[in-house]
Amino acid sequence: MSWFEKLMPSRIRTEGGTKRAIPEGLWSKCTACSAVLYRAELERNQDVCPKCNHHMRVYGRRRLDIFLDESPREEIASEYVPVDKLRFKDSKKYKDRLIQAQKNTDEKDALIAYKGKVKGVDVVAVSFDFRFMGGSMGSVVGEKFVQAANVSLAENIPLVCFSASGGARMQEALFSLMQMAKTSAVLARMARQRVPFISVLTDPTMGGVSASFAMLGDVNIAEPRALIGFAGPRVIEQTVREKLPEGFQRSEFLLEHGAVDMIVDRRDLRDRISSLLLMLMNKPAIQASQ
Amino acid sequence: MNPNYLDFEQPIAELEAKIEELRYVGDDSEINIGEEITKLQEKSRSLTRSIFSKLTPWQTSKLARHPMRPYTLDYIDRIFTDFQELHGDRSFADDSAIVGGMARIDGMPVMIIGHQKGRDTKENIRRNFGMPRPEGYRKALRLMKMAERFRIPVITFIDTPGAYPGVDAEERGQSEAIARNLFVMADLKTPIICTVIGEGGSGGALAIGVGDRVMMLEYSTYSVISPEGCASILWKSAEKAEDAAEAMGITAKRLKELELIDDIVREPLGSAYRDIDTTARNIKQALVGALESTEKVGLDKLLDQRYERLMSYGNFIKEEAS
Numbered sequence: 001m002s003w004f005e006k007l008m009p010s011r012i013r014t015e016g017g018t019k020r021a022i023p024e025g026l027w028s029k030c031t032a033c034s035a036v037l038y039r040a041e042l043e044r045n046q047d048v049c050p051k052c053n054h055h056m057r058v059y060g061r062r063r064l065d066i067f068l069d070e071s072p073r074e075e076i077a078s079e080y081v082p083v084d085k086l087r088f089k090d091s092k093k094y095k096d097r098l099i100q101a102q103k104n105t106d107e108k109d110a111l112i113a114y115k116g117k118v119k120g121v122d123v124v125a126v127s128f129d130f131r132f133m134g135g136s137m138g139s140v141v142g143e144k145f146v147q148a149a150n151v152s153l154a155e156n157i158p159l160v161c162f163s164a165s166g167g168a169r170m171q172e173a174l175f176s177l178m179q180m181a182k183t184s185a186v187l188a189r190m191a192r193q194r195v196p197f198i199s200v201l202t203d204p205t206m207g208g209v210s211a212s213f214a215m216l217g218d219v220n221i222a223e224p225r226a227l228i229g230f231a232g233p234r235v236i237e238q239t240v241r242e243k244l245p246e247g248f249q250r251s252e253f254l255l256e257h258g259a260v261d262m263i264v265d266r267r268d269l270r271d272r273i274s275s276l277l278l279m280l281m282n283k284p285a286i287q288a289s290q
Numbered sequence: 291m292n293p294n295y296l297d298f299e300q301p302i303a304e305l306e307a308k309i310e311e312l313r314y315v316g317d318d319s320e321i322n323i324g325e326e327i328t329k330l331q332e333k334s335r336s337l338t339r340s341i342f343s344k345l346t347p348w349q350t351s352k353l354a355r356h357p358m359r360p361y362t363l364d365y366i367d368r369i370f371t372d373f374q375e376l377h378g379d380r381s382f383a384d385d386s387a388i389v390g391g392m393a394r395i396d397g398m399p400v401m402i403i404g405h406q407k408g409r410d411t412k413e414n415i416r417r418n419f420g421m422p423r424p425e426g427y428r429k430a431l432r433l434m435k436m437a438e439r440f441r442i443p444v445i446t447f448i449d450t451p452g453a454y455p456g457v458d459a460e461e462r463g464q465s466e467a468i469a470r471n472l473f474v475m476a477d478l479k480t481p482i483i484c485t486v487i488g489e490g491g492s493g494g495a496l497a498i499g500v501g502d503r504v505m506m507l508e509y510s511t512y513s514v515i516s517p518e519g520c521a522s523i524l525w526k527s528a529e530k531a532e533d534a535a536e537a538m539g540i541t542a543k544r545l546k547e548l549e550l551i552d553d554i555v556r557e558p559l560g561s562a563y564r565d566i567d568t569t570a571r572n573i574k575q576a577l578v579g580a581l582e583s584t585e586k587v588g589l590d591k592l593l594d595q596r597y598e599r600l601m602s603y604g605n606f607i608k609e610e611a612s
Contacts, residue, residue, distance in 0.1 A: 080609075082606055083606055083607050085605040090520075090534070090537065091524065138604075139604030139605050140604075142604055143606055168515075170515055170538070171524075173538040173540075174513060174514055174539070175548075175550070175605060177492060178496075179604065180472055180493060181472050181500045182603050184472035184473045184476055187473060188476045207493070211453075211469050211493045212493075214465070214469075216470070230468070231453075240456055240457060249460060253461075
């Protein structure tokens with residue numbers, strides 16, 4: 001508060017009033033170029049900054065909303081709820097962290113699964129909500145992934161996964177590690193039955209998620225400039241004790257080193273994935289209706 | 291402090307020192323102190339037993355990482371015959387953080403794959419402290435596929451702080467290398483028996499840890515992240531490693547209770563390094579038993595069981611549909 005404002009009698013002070021004049025959430029700022037953007041326009045642009053093309057993070061349910069055709073849509077395995085079997089407690093109880101995350105996101109856990117269509121092509125799609133404990137993979141995430149894959153297997157429909165995760169959920173200890181084996185095993189079964197799996201790696205995809213199903217796509221797609229890797233940059237820096245090169249563990253780095261097939265702009269994902277799926281399923285190209 | 295003993299073993303170290311002293315005196319004196327020594331030895335044993343009967347998870351993790359703890363090659367020497375090491379991933383390099391090769395156990399050919407730590411600084415640098423790079427996992431993968439082709443069981447020994455977190459490892463696709471192993475092991479058409487012999491560190495351990503039987507040595511640990519790593523992330527302080535070890539339940543006993551592993555292999559009094567031969571015998575017995583039981587099941591059923599077991603991992607509630 002400036003000396004001038006301090007002098008003013010309190011009843012004519014307009015503390016914070018200028019901020020309140022603008023409704024919450026009408027404007028947002030690009031996290032990369034800091035351009036001030038009109039929220040509605042940004043949403044129309046699928047949360048890609050119109051000024052610098054930066055792909056902002058998109059949470060689970062909204063991701064599927066952007067990706068899938070408007071109908072039909074059917075949620076899969078929505079009834080799974082996490083439990084704290086180990087009664088894990090760090091600086092906070094895991095149980096309380098779960099309740100907090102559930103309140104903040106309105107989701108039960110970090111993975112959302114749907115059956116639907118993309119440009120008329122049948123698909124099962126799962127998506128991580130990074131806001132839910134950093135999109136970490138615990139038992140519910142693993143189980144929902146398997147349930148979604150089982151729908152794919154039963155109905156011979158391809159699976160698409162959008163990952164955004166810090167890795168395994170430490171609060172579920174070894175149970176979360178085992179989800180890596182579990183999700184990879186169901187993909188082995190899909191491969192045997194020749195049901196395609198496309199993995200879309202978005203910012204960020206690290207640790208136990210990247211070291212299991214996220215890297216096992218028949219086709220691995222990355223969004224531009226997403227952080228993707230096994231060990232976090234901070235851990236690597238501490239291990240090798242040197243500054244990491246510019247662009248290290250970004251999508252472009254992974255493409256260059258052969259870990260992903262392509263980098264695709266978010267706004268092109270529906271076109272590219274539906275086209276790939278039709279070819280993988282050995283079906284004729286269809287004239288897209290939307 | 292006696293450096294050969296861990297902090298919680300210091301009372302044992304003191305007794306042993308006393309015994310040594312008496313022996314020294316006994317050599318050049320006429321007094322018969324043999325009886326006294328025997329008494330002290332018995333006391334030392336019972337003290338060890340009592341200390342080891344109530345180890346905390348953090349103490350166990352110190353034992354699992356004890357510099358004198360036997361490593362994969364120590365066991366290979368004692369359990370198997372005709373060991374022939376096989377090197378390289380056939381596309382980039384040979385990673386000595388993982389050793390692999392063929393050998394016989396009671397005359398039966400098997401494929402062995404195990405993490406290998408170094409005994410001294412020089413060897414540790416060569417073996418990268420048992421932290422594999424992608425080429426290590428890809429060597430393991432090559433050997434597993436070869437075992438499948440010739441219908442030879444795979445035996446793995448797990449002992450790693452984790453997969454190597456380095457720039458080169460990321461460049462060559464550490465994530466993919468681990469993921470690929472999980473994918474292939476889930477469906478590998480030959481029995482796989484895994485034993486955690488020391489440190490079961492996260493994805494780097496699991497990458498050779500998917501199998502039909504998973505066993506742990508009594509004082510080994512298996513966890514999603516090291517206690518120090520967990521503490522520094524969740525408690526914001528590596529000093530809380532002891533609490534993290536407790537919370538995560540990283541010991542063989544706890545993981546058996548949680549049905550995440552099948553069997554615990556007993557270690558001799560004072561842990562494996564005090565009597566490597568006995569430890570090796572115990573492991574061998576467990577391995578032979580596991581091989582026999584998997585053989586009996588038959589391959590198709592074995593693969594189904596492996597899959598069902600993987601699918602069973604996890605705790606959750608299913609809410610009634612509203």
